[in-house]
Amino acid sequence: MLEQLEGSRAVAESVALCRPEVICAYPISPQTHIVEALSQLVKAGDLTPCEFVNVESEFAAMSVAIGASAAGARSYTATASQGLLYMAEAVYNASGLGLPIVMTIANRAIGAPINIWNDHSDAMSQRDSGWIQLYVESNQEALDVHVQAFRLAEELSLPVMVCMDGFILTHAYERVDLPTQEQVDAFLPRYEPRQVLDPDDPVTIGAMVGPEAFTEVKYLAHAKQMQALDLIPEIAADFATAFGRDSGGLVRGYRTEDAEFVVVALGSVLGTIEDVVDELRDAGVRVGALAIRTFRPFPIHEIREALAGVPRVLVLEKALAVGIGGIVSQNVRMAVSDRDLNVRTAIAGLGGRPITTASLRRLFEDALADRLKPLTFLDLDRGLVERELQRSRERRRSGPHAENMLRDIGVVAAGPV
């Protein structure tokens, strides 16, 4: 049924349709509305049987999810930013133990400086944690991909993160097509755990493994995650058949045919990018976009194929690996390592800076004219940086950068529009 819903509400409804049995969460912006809505559904008796566990931290949230999943319950949690970092130790345990937990990441920057706005630093920090990572472009896709995530997680017995842009998606109201319970039940079978703590058939889960088998257990984790490269497209195809929508999958090309330039990105910025692509195509410029929908496992062959013959590639990413630059770009470079191709990186949208069509247009024009350096920071205020460097040179005790730079631009606390 078509409804005009907030993204968080749409995700909560979608998760509820998947019949989770345990939801444990600690609220953090911009994830809060998702778990708030789910707690209301549980309390009202609209989602049953399901236990909503209020925990005292994100570390506890993931720990409860691990326990619940090991006991055979379909388990869900959600977090963002510092919350994900705080649960990091347990995040690795969930994947190492092979527990099919589904977790929404309402993507948000990581401090310091503290910042509640959107970028991908949080999810990117856990890219090598052994979790599958799916990125969504719209609230419809967020809703759809959660349904697919439970099936994927449980089939492989691996945890899945669904990454959706905080605020930009979680707090946006837009039209979504909400499936019925019957449709979701037909698509998502009952959870049949591959391992379970059962008093009638006792096992232990979580043995200490020494050098004699640690490599093999880790190798298997890698091999298992790579199986997702086959399973994800199958599930997306099944989903398209059952629900009539293209959601999920590994990658999605947009107008990449004959492109002399393709921009690669993850998440909601693809919508704005596609508007600019259309504009440039209308003007006769051959540009296209490539959405990476699955970042872990990394769909290296699909990306190589999608970029075959494309002479200019720019990866636009919402996270910065301090000391090297792009994260997604390093992976994309691996995919095209068989070619002599300079993949450019643009770091954009950090800490919630809007990515505008005007800035994208300029960036793409620079890319097409081969004016881009290997690493670009979109809309960087160089003057602001230079003045702070100058202050640092002039005084030994020049003080904290963040405070100095805010004072420089005339802002005391964050928040002006």
Place this chain on the structure above:
Amino acid sequence: MFQVRIHGRGGQGVVTAAELLSVAAFDEGRHAQAFPSFGSERMGAPVVSFCRIDDREIRSREPISEPDAIIVQDPTLIHQVDLFAGLVPDGCILVNSGRTFRELGLGDLLERYRPERLRTVPASELAREHLGRPLPNAALLGGVAALCGVVSIAAVTRAIREKFPGSTGERNVAAAEAAHACVDAEMREPAGA
């Protein structure tokens, strides 16, 4: 595409106004996208929300910098925040006030824009009268329906009733209808009065 930017202060229902406008447009079979200016919202702080309305899917996620209409929920923002930046040449402005644009010190806007599209409506007073509280957002949406015609007053009142069932909704509907009648009547009079 029709783009609306709403300015107000935390606690005045700025974000809810954009949501309701999007629901009204959705209700009329259109695509709509509403979102707040994201921040640590707190009572009294300047807040902005946005709403896009179109006949096809809306993909862009950038904030609205060139609105077709601007709603000002709190007139005390007028000389503090750059409220009217980027308004398109034939754009609409609706300010929550019982005073005229000239009395508000906004006379220059009457020269730069089409004066018949710049209106004020005493939304807080109408809200106080109908709700018992000076919450202007629903009333202003009624006013916008009259001023821009981008959504009908019927769709606005349906959206309000859906969001606020019961007497709260009915009282907000009354405020919206009163503001709609007010702006509608003004539209029939000479501009900029």
